[in-house]
Amino acid sequence: MKFLSPRGKAVDPEGRMPLMDHLRELRNRLIKSLLALLVGTIVGWIFFQPIWDFLKDPYCSLPASQQLEAGKCTLVVNTIFQQFFLRLKISFIIGIVLSSPVWLYQLWAFVAPGLYRREKRWTYVFLSAAIPLFIVGTVLAYLTVDKGLQLFLGGFSIDDVTALITVDHYLGYVLAMLLVFGMTFELPLFVVILNLAGVLSFERIKKTQRIAIFGIFLFAAVATPSGDPFTMLALAVPTLLLFEVSAVLAFFNDRRRARRPDPYAGLSDDEPSPLDLDEIDAELERGGRPADPAR
Template sequence: MKLMTRQAADPEGRMPLMDHLRELRNRLIKAMLALLVGTVIGWIFFNPVWDFLKEPYCALPASKDLNGQTCSLVVNGIFSSFFLRLKIAFILGLVVSSPVWLFQLWAFVAPGLYRKERRWTYVFMGASVPLFFVGTALAYITIDRGLSLFLGFVPDDVSALITVDHYLGYVLAMLLVFGLTFELPLFVIILNMAGVLSSNRIRRSQRMIIFGIFVFSAVATPSPDPFSMLALALPTVLLFEVAALLAFVNDRRRARRPDPYEGLADDEASPLDLEKIDAELEKGESSPR
């Protein structure tokens, strides 16, 4: 009779390379299936999503035709409307299926992390999602301000013909830039907790960092109007100040911990009972096997 033995699970999540590749394949298949289902849902709910996206533009007087009746966004080509619907369906599917593919990513990475690293990952993921959506909400509110400024130069007897692709690219760029920029304080806190960035260094470089935030806001926003730049820069500076304060508190808390190596010279031995360790090693070597 052939004996079947099953290898015990490694508590550290180690496994052969082929097992890693099989698990990665299974995780990717599940994530792609979830994305496919989400895209189908996005295709079905295209009309309300598109009405939501075009609302900042259609609320402007310059978006109407010469009769002041219709919101005039145009498409170029026969297949442009199909690809527009497919693009929005894919983006909505990416958002709808995000809990599934994020879980698959986490389930693949988590076995290689320590318990403390997992706990901090939960905290940072829980904070990054609200920050991203707050940034996108602020971008959605400010979209019409930039459009209103530049479409205001259109003469009264001229109808602005803006292509759907151009407008959608502008909206998506605004949403992504604002959402990702609002993640800045998390990166500052992570670097501080890892010991790479201290609160003293943050304080010394504070003016340059704030200046860099304003420069980045002026370059990254697709609309060159000053209102969009300030709408991105001012909240980012506020979030950076909050992150700097948290870094200061973390450094103060870390400084109060006793240092076992305090007062030791570079060539002085650490305060370990080496004789006891050697005795235990000799006892283990002399024990019968």
């Protein structure tokens, strides 16, 4: 059965097309993504001031004695054009965030026709969990930014010495905190995905649990920009809890998998069995297990 596109051309239901058609589709989806990014950047440029006030708030919450000008929440720049590039950089970041539904959809629409139904279902599960975990991580990072600033600007301050914090340095610190926390919170999700794929079993997770705990704390100490104990614990403890949750999910998934009958249990090592590759492909497309070739 042939399907027709809006332009009246025949479309393969499995998403197969010539190389040039793939390149044209990629070009069209890139153009749509870039246009969405441009619109999002313009919106970020228009609403720059409230966004910048939000990003600057952790520094503004510091005691007056730890700021350059008490009560004014002042950061400094070193060059003439630095303020312009600061506005452009923040607007671009906001554009990426605002346009993410568009470019994520364009990416998915380009890749999805080549995936099996089971692979599509896994992708939906991954995205539905990855986005909330990343958001929770960034929120936690934002709440802990001021604690690291207070420790290094107040706890280790020297008399008669005032910290001259530049805009670029502060913005880099905040963005690094948000990205590190957000990406680290994705680690347990990868553990679950590897377990679902049969690559990582619960027994292996259990055997390497001590090493994993040590690695999480070591990574938190190295990856956090400030490196202070409070920020390290704020990253390591929730990540460790999420890792334990992923281990529990792996345990139940392995138990569920163990209850399934093995289709090759009754076959000897040298017993030949016919393979119906068309039937296996059809079964994978339906999202199930391949049928027993010996039946």
